[in-house]
Amino acid sequence: MDQPKGIIPWFANNPVAANLLLILVISLGVLNMGSLNKEAFPSLTPNRVAISVSNDTGSAKENEEGIAIPLEQALQGVSGIKNITTSSTASATSTSIEMLDGYDIDILLADVKDKVDQISSFPDEADPAVVTKATREEHSIWIQLYGDVDRRTLQKLTDELESDLLANENISATSISGWLDPTIKIDIDKNKLESYGLTLSDIATAINAESSLHKWQRCAMNIFI
Template sequence: MTRKKGVIGFFVHHRVAGNLVMLVMLLGGALGLMRMNIQFFPTFALDVVSVRVVWSGASAEDVERGITDPLEQRLRSVDGLKKMTSTSAQGVASISLEFHEGTDPIQAVDDVRQQVDEFNNLPADAEEPQVTRVERYEPVARLLLYGDVERSELRHLAHRFEDELLDRGIDRINLRGMPEQQISIEVPVERLESLGLSLEQVADRVAALSRDLPAGMMAQEDATRELRSVEQRRSPQAFETVPVLSGERIRLKLGDVAIIRQEARDNQTVMTNEGMPAIELQLQRSETGNSLAAARVLETWLADTRPALPPTIKLEVYDETWQLLEDRISLLVSNGLSGLVLVIGLLYLFLPGRVAAWVAVGIPTAFLAAMGVLWLVGGSINMISLFALIMALGVIVDDAIVVGEDADAHARMGEPSIYAAEGAAKRMVWPVLASSLTTVAAFMPLLVVGG
């Protein structure tokens, strides 16, 4: 019998070439598996650009008239713009621009920045606009810090834990349950009259040295003045040093004439657990972060931190989204191993040992080859790709059994093994391809889904 031509015939009659290709598939897949990112969802870009302008001390109405409305008029002409939303609040204007899918994000940021830079009618006291591309962060887990202590102590611990986790490699942490703080400055009327000062003079003096950030309210019975801070005066001790009266014979500081304290703003939402003050830390990873690596960082940190906590303070972990990913990976591995054992056991009952062994070898070979290709195209191990691999597991086994059984049947009829294998591969290539394409066709509608 003569040798047959074609790709299948070449690899059948050149065993070294076939084994070499399989070795490359195994090594390439192992390399990709070690280097690929592990995350909950596939990486996708958010086509959103944010513009933020701070105008200290301005009311929401002034911000809308002086900043938001004029900027919106200019930004409507940006190419690729799909939707624009804006918010005008006291002292700040925020504009969010969503672009059509496929828009170059770098070009979109440049176009928005150009329009903002060309806007020359910003109020004189407004700060330079900040134009940034909105980045996507994915949740890893949530920590709940609570205990029978003052909320200020919890606040201190939460900030300390935040710094520790960031230093260890967590990409981002959001804190919830901490009401905004303000500096309250109360000046007795008698003290002002004895010094010949008015509340407005004291407020103007403080405002002249403290700008940029809300710093609280100054009150004199029924009179109040809002203050802001830029020189990082964020504690009562810092405000006590502000000079309010200077002369040749007298020098008075704010701490000499006023009662200064730090307190929570009114109408703030607070968090409690079991009737005790609580603060939540939301741990997140960036687009390039590894969910399982972040989970390992969290577990190590918890093991180091929990034993050192006072008995009155507790630290709980919940909403561990990384656990879902780990469970899916465990499902894939367990299904693969159980499938491998079942295939080997059943095939050894009905087929020769060599055929059963090569069918079993095809499972890890195909999976590692897929991992290598996924890594080369910039993919990741996530819930979607793991679902696809689990779906493909049964297809791989079925196809290998069909080809192996056909080759064994022809070998039993007296055909040489090498030609039986070649003939089985050539006879089954189109039926196997057609059956695989039916599975692919079932998921084709996903190609028209955006994102």
Template sequence: MSVRTPITWFVKNPVATNLLMMIFLAGGFISYLNLNQEEFPDVDFGIVQVSVAYLGATPDEAESAICLRIEEALEGAEDIDRLTSTAREGGCDATIELTSGADLNRVLNDVKGKIDAVSTFPIEAEQPIIRAFSASGNVMTLALSSNTDDAGLKLVAEQIRNDILDLDGISTVNMLTCDHSRFRLRSLKRLCVNMD
């Protein structure tokens, strides 16, 4: 008595085996041609990050002055699954994990509103940086400085950005500029100098 297995059937019917193999190959080729390809796919990790710089603060000072204030502000907020804050020397970082299916943009705006409403941050603390976690990281970071005015430096930076974009394999170049007058005002504010 012989046992009939699928392998035995395929061995005895080579035409059907080859036909089935051709169907699978054609289906795979058609699927490959229709495959959606993106250089930078929009991936939603469901994570919001909050960073607050508090220069000169110890981790204990950052925890009591920044981390606890962030946790209190976000307590009871909708669509937050987990909040983890880390006090470090010179500031605090908080990571907010959203519940499954939460609208990232709505939660991001909600978090920004709640953090901006905190009035008990120390005066020495920098403005909170609130952003959605992104998969795109920097490959390289360049910094420019000069004794010339900001407008001239910005023109040079734009020229460098355009030159880098002309290179093969480069798709995006982000340029951040700095407003020195804002830093001067903050420095004066820290020294309790009145502008009046």
């Protein structure tokens, strides 16, 4: 009978060679184990450009109309753009630009900066636009604070912990969840209000003017390195 041909039948008929090859493969793996690059979240080449414009108007609609729409219109036709995602809040507008596969991120960044610099219709109160390559942050750990105390105490401890963590040069940013800003309820006596010749709009304007001087700023506890 003809013997089967091929590498598998050959090794089946030569077990010593098969064992030697197995030992060689294992030995090479053990020798190179220490030089392998091990990462929980491997670094990826940036494929997005981020634009951030701060403008504390108190209205997400105003930022959408005054910043988001002009941004998207200015970026139309720029080469290398796959998708544009824009979101506006009462204090800022953020735009994420996804790059086409194979395009040069540095060229896209330069083109986007050039288009953004040409926009002259942003509100006067808005801060200059910040255009950067969006990089992936490497998540490190979660920390949860809890205890038989009120929320104000927990938030104070969280604030102190965040400051201590950010003092470490290996920690680039933190992200806090579950944070609630303090709120104040104001009851108004309408008779006294009328006696002073004031309206509810006058009270609201005065409160908004004062509160804008004391806004609480918090990074939007995850820790990144």
